[in-house]
Amino acid sequence: MSKPNLHGRTSGESQQTPSEEERYSHLLPNNSDFAPSLTPLIPRFISPKSSISQSTSPNSPLLTAQEEAEAFCRDNIPLDVTTPVPELHSTTQLWKYKLFALVFTLLISGSGTIVIIQETILAHWFKGSSLSLAIALQISTSRLSSFLSMGTAVPIAEWVGFYGAAFFISAVVCVLSFIANILYCYGIKKIQSDLEEDIIKRLLNKNNFNRRWILLFPVLYWLLLLDAFILSSGWTSFLHINSEFIKLKFRLDDAAAAWNASISQLVPVILVPFLGIYIDRSGRRSTLLITSSFLFLACIVILGYTGVSPIISMLLFSISLAIGPVCLITAITLVLPSKILGTGLGLYKSSQNVGSTIVDIWVGKLQDTGERIEPSVSDYDKVLIFYIFWNTLALITSKLIYTVEKRYYHSVLSVDQHSRKNTIQILEDTQVIPTISSETDIQRLKFSLTKNFSSTFPTL
Known part of the structure; x- marks a missing residue:
């Protein structure tokens, strides 16, 4: 055989x-x-x-x-040289990219300004009374919409068969928002028609602004701005990459990764209103800022260097995302007078946008340093190290805010609702928090800057 x-x-x-x-x-x-x-x-x-x-x-x-x-x-x-390679820089694709860049610029411009206006309006109506709760409800509503959009974008695209289907739903929501703003403006116009002429003049005079007033912002405000720059840029950039990182590390499909990542937007919806009530009553803003920074740092370490379910990390991140914005926005309203509050909130939002732009680009550059063409978990090694450094910096800044407001600002960010008004009055009387009502105040405070610098801007 x-x-x-x-x-x-x-x-x-x-x-x-x-x-x-x-x-x-x-x-x-x-x-x-x-x-x-x-x-x-x-x-x-x-x-x-x-x-x-x-x-x-x-x-x-x-x-x-x-x-x-x-x-x-x-x-x-x-x-193989017979397989056709798509023209990456064809006229059609270049035109689509330019159109996308234009639309995204319009989106960012609109979303950035509308948030400033919303927060200024809320501060006008609720300053000194339940402002934290009002800001918390606004943030809660925003997080709810973000949670729904992150969780449903992929299923909608798969159901319809077109990746841009979610944009049409977003456009409908924007139209509804536009109608709501028109109704609000109509209501304000109706109220103004019932006011006396001298009251209207006082309100218009209140809205006058002098760019020199920026020099009068207290040191505590600039520290809050720095903390917002660090924390907000970290939050925003992490929201952009968490879904892909979870998908690569835990080998999930797009829909499952999106739902896991969307948990980061869910907890603020539930927690923020109760957090607003707590802050209104007990204060403790600087302590909560330290807690927010620490939770963000813990989220990065657990998600990046352990095999624990991503749900745990996303829950920690969502708590950080719930605590930080409420504390930062309400703290700014306490250290700035109403006349310059809109400018202060505008600078706050600008610092967020600038920080997000810089950190987003930097995180993308760190991802591109890998040698693999296809996305992999190793692309995020340097990104995780950067986030650890960035959150440590936020933790140090939050601790500095805690020390400065305790030593020089009579714990204005930490006192409860019974002591808050008296504390603010003391700070305004000593011009640690400037009061501005006329051009005379400008000259008086300008003199104070040169003759009594330590009383207006306490040295560290």
């Missing part, structure tokens, strides 16, 4: 070796657009210096079918 040879045939059977087309045809694309014929492709795939050619020499060890296939893919598939 004859023995089978290396190809599994007996000596009596044909010794014909299968052709390259037969052996590797299953590795070639089936799409007719990219592989119209297998026969002309095979010669272009095979390289005389490939691992397969070398392995079939008399002195080379025999390879299994799987090893031959892997060697074929590794050495020869990149040599």
Whole structure:
């Protein structure tokens, strides 16, 4: 009885070796657009210096079918020049990119200004009475919409079959928001028509602004602005990458990764209103800022360097995201007078946008330093290190705010609702928090800057 040879045939059977087309045809694309014929492709795939050619020499060890296939893919598939390569810089795609950049610029411009206006309006109506709760409800509503959008964008695109379907739903929501703003303006116009003329003049005079007033902002405000720059840029950039990072590390599909990441937007919806009530009653803003920074740092460490479920990290991040904005916004309203509060909140929002732009670009650059073409978890190694450094810096800044407001500002950010008004009055009387009502106040405070600098801007 004859023995089978290396190809599994007996000596009596044909010794014909299968052709390259037969052996590797299953590795070639089936799409007719990219592989119209297998026969002309095979010669272009095979390289005389490939691992397969070398392995079939008399002195080379025999390879299994799987090893031959892997060697074929590794050495020869990149040599295929028949597969059409899309024109990445074609006129159509370039036009689409420019249109997207224009639309995104309009989006950022609108979303940035409307938040400033909303917070200023809330501070006008609720300053000194339940402002934290009002800001908390506004943030809670915003987080709810973000949670729904992050969780439903992928399912909507898959259901409709078009990735841009979610944009149409967003456009409908924007139209509803526009109608709500029109109704609010109409209501304010109606109220103004019922006011006396001298009251209207006082309100208009209150809205006058002098750019020199920026020099009168207290040191505590600038520290809050620095903390907002660090924390907000970290929050925003992390929200942009958390879904992809969870997908790569835990090997989830797009929908599951999106829902896991959207948990970061869920807890603020529930927690923020209760947090606003707590802050209104007990204060403790500087302590809560330290807590927010620490939770963000813990989220990065757990998500990046442990195998714990991403839900835990997203819950920690969402608590940080709930605490920080409420404390920062309400703290700014306490250290600035009403006349310059809109400017203060505008600078606050600008610091957020500038920080987000810088950190987003930097995080993207850190991701691109890897050698792999396809996205992988290793692309985020330097990103995680950066976030640890960035959150440590936020933790130090929050601790500095805690020390300064305790030592120089009579704990204005930490006192409860019963002591808050008296504390603010003391700070205004000593011009630690400036009061501005006329041009005379400008000259008086300008003199104070030169003659009594320590009383207006306490030294550290």
